[in-house]
Amino acid sequence: MDDQFKKLTSHCKEYGFIFQSSEVYDGLAAVYDYGPYGVELKNNLKAYWWRAMTQAHDNIVGIDSAIFMHPKTWKASGHVDAFNDPMVDNKDSRKRYRADQLIEGYMEGLENKIQKEVTKAARRFGDTFDPEMFLATNARVLGYQEEHGRVRERLAKAMTNGDLEALGEMITDLGIACPVSGSRNWTEVRQFNLMFSTQLGNIAGEEGKLYLRPETAQGIFVNFLNVQNTTRQKLPFGIAQIGKAFRNEIVARQFIFRMREFEQMEMQFFVQPGTELDWYAYWKEARMKWHNALGFPTEKYRYHDHDNLAHYANAAVDIEFEFPFGFRELEGIHSRTDFDLSAHQELSGRKIQYFDPESNTSYVPYVVETSIGLDRLFLAVMSHCLQEETVPDSKGKDATRTVLKLPPALAPVKCAVLPLVKNKPELTEKARSIFNSLKFAFPCQYDEKDAIGRRYRRQDAIGTPFCVTVDFETLTDGQVTVRERDSLAQKRVAIEAVEHMVSSQTDLKSMLTG
Numbered sequence: 001m002d003d004q005f006k007k008l009t010s011h012c013k014e015y016g017f018i019f020q021s022s023e024v025y026d027g028l029a030a031v032y033d034y035g036p037y038g039v040e041l042k043n044n045l046k047a048y049w050w051r052a053m054t055q056a057h058d059n060i061v062g063i064d065s066a067i068f069m070h071p072k073t074w075k076a077s078g079h080v081d082a083f084n085d086p087m088v089d090n091k092d093s094r095k096r097y098r099a100d101q102l103i104e105g106y107m108e109g110l111e112n113k114i115q116k117e118v119t120k121a122a123r124r125f126g127d128t129f130d131p132e133m134f135l136a137t138n139a140r141v142l143g144y145q146e147e148h149g150r151v152r153e154r155l156a157k158a159m160t161n162g163d164l165e166a167l168g169e170m171i172t173d174l175g176i177a178c179p180v181s182g183s184r185n186w187t188e189v190r191q192f193n194l195m196f197s198t199q200l201g202n203i204a205g206e207e208g209k210l211y212l213r214p215e216t217a218q219g220i221f222v223n224f225l226n227v228q229n230t231t232r233q234k235l236p237f238g239i240a241q242i243g244k245a246f247r248n249e250i251v252a253r254q255f256i257f258r259m260r261e262f263e264q265m266e267m268q269f270f271v272q273p274g275t276e277l278d279w280y281a282y283w284k285e286a287r288m289k290w291h292n293a294l295g296f297p298t299e300k301y302r303y304h305d306h307d308n309l310a311h312y313a314n315a316a317v318d319i320e321f322e323f324p325f326g327f328r329e330l331e332g333i334h335s336r337t338d339f340d341l342s343a344h345q346e347l348s349g350r351k352i353q354y355f356d357p358e359s360n361t362s363y364v365p366y367v368v369e370t371s372i373g374l375d376r377l378f379l380a381v382m383s384h385c386l387q388e389e390t391v392p393d394s395k396g397k398d399a400t401r402t403v404l405k406l407p408p409a410l411a412p413v414k415c416a417v418l419p420l421v422k423n424k425p426e427l428t429e430k431a432r433s434i435f436n437s438l439k440f441a442f443p444c445q446y447d448e449k450d451a452i453g454r455r456y457r458r459q460d461a462i463g464t465p466f467c468v469t470v471d472f473e474t475l476t477d478g479q480v481t482v483r484e485r486d487s488l489a490q491k492r493v494a495i496e497a498v499e500h501m502v503s504s505q506t507d508l509k510s511m512l513t514g
């Protein structure tokens with residue numbers, strides 16, 4: 001898996017998807033820049049989400065609020081007092097960890113042990129193997145499961161109560177060692193606030209302290225009335241937003257999975273109090289459907305109910321994706337109650353309520369949130385779509401090709417136009433004119449460098465679904481050869497038919513309408 005992940009990160013760099021930030025200065029940890037193909041893919045992912053939210057629902061509208069907000073926002077939301085992670089240092093390696101993640105790593109170790117037992121038994125019993133029966137009866141597996149349950153319960157309790165001492169005790173009791181030094185020489189567990197702060201130029205001291213927003217949601221909450229008044233939406237309705245968020249993560253690893261500057265796509269759905277758990281169930285299912293419409297295997301996704309609910313939530317679930325390093329959170333769906341709006345109402349002294357014309361009463365709406373990290377989605381898509389396969393080369397021999405099997409609607413370049421050879425002006429001119437006629441319909445690329453086979457491989461590596469080749473026959477029959485990325489099928493198509501063929505097969509609409 002490590003190997004696969006390394007290939008993925010170097011592919012992202014080599015083909016201009018993602019670069020380390022400030023690389024000339026040896027980079028800035030957990031901050032990344034998106035390159036020419038990366039930005040196109042990212043924009044397509046945004047469009048897929050935005051259109052699924054705002055265009056597909058006439059009761060969801062968008063906003064784009066500022067990154068800076070009045071500092072009281074973060075007091076009301078609870079971030080100043082409670083947006084902390086438990087931090088622990090190993091005294092020998094001087095490496096810093098999140099205490100809860102060390103314990104989760106221990107639990108993952110138990111899961112791996114169970115998996116190993118299953119694999120071993122499957123080999124031993126062959127066709128007669130019944131995995132369910134084995135999991136329910138094997139003494140060793142039952143022991144691991146029991147321990148897993150105990151640890152999980154203890155962790156949830158310690159996290160819910162913010163009990164740092166209990167977390168420290170768990171690390172000691174479970175004998176967790178530092179992966180770098182191998183020692184169990186730990187500091188006590190401390191709280192660490194994840195918000196970055198900066199200072200307004202014209203106000204000195206605490207008064208002028210600003211935070212870089214750690215989530216986009218609060219920009220939606222403080223605009224609830226503005227949006228409701230101007231759009232005259234009735235409950236239930238939603239507000240969607242895509243934007244940057246910043247978190248001073250203690251441990252930032254795994255490439256763009258955990259960054260200090262990242263992008264979120266959040267939607268807050270405002271509902272009548274008492275109906276929130278029905279809407280929560282609705283969005284839990286709707287969001288999974290949206291993921292599945294990407295066409296990846298459904299086994300790559302799973303729900304994970306939160307063991308310890310955030311201070312504002314009465315139900316919460318993660319949609320996890322199987323990244324190369326295991327199942328991890330990709331999206332969160334949270335029933336946030338009326339916590340945020342009520343807190344802003346109280347601290348600001350302004351009434352933030354909805355007048356319900358049906359019941360003739362005013363109340364603070366409840367909220368169901370869907371929150372997905374755009375960069376994590378990018379990583380999920382890249383890690384599933386980047387594949388190596390054996391295909392016949394021009395002489396019919398086996399060759400390995402690296403191909404990025406992106407859903408066509410997400411591909412940075414939809415179609416490449418290639419003259420068969422470079423130094424024949426009649427071919428290059430024809431190819432250029434086809435390219436010019438297509439480039440406003442969808443992102444297109446013209447390429448004449450290197451042999452045609454190498455150009456195909458380059459397009460495969462960036463996920464281009466169609467290559468259009470202009471050869472000598474084109475000049476007489478007005479047709480081009482269209483090569484399809486995944487099947488490698490080649491067919492002759494009239495030049496005038498190319499635009500419709502590519503447009504219709506690379507349009508987001510088919511994903512949006514399922």
Ligand code: ATP
Nearest residue numbers: 247257258259262329330331332371372373375376
């Ligand atoms: P985690 O448990 O992984 O730290 P979280 O539960 O704190 O995540 P939320 O606050 O629910 O995350 O944020 C919503 C979404 O934002 C997450 O599902 C994830 O996709 C994304 N996200 C959160 N933190 C980061 C980060 N540091 N880098 C990239 N994406 C992030």
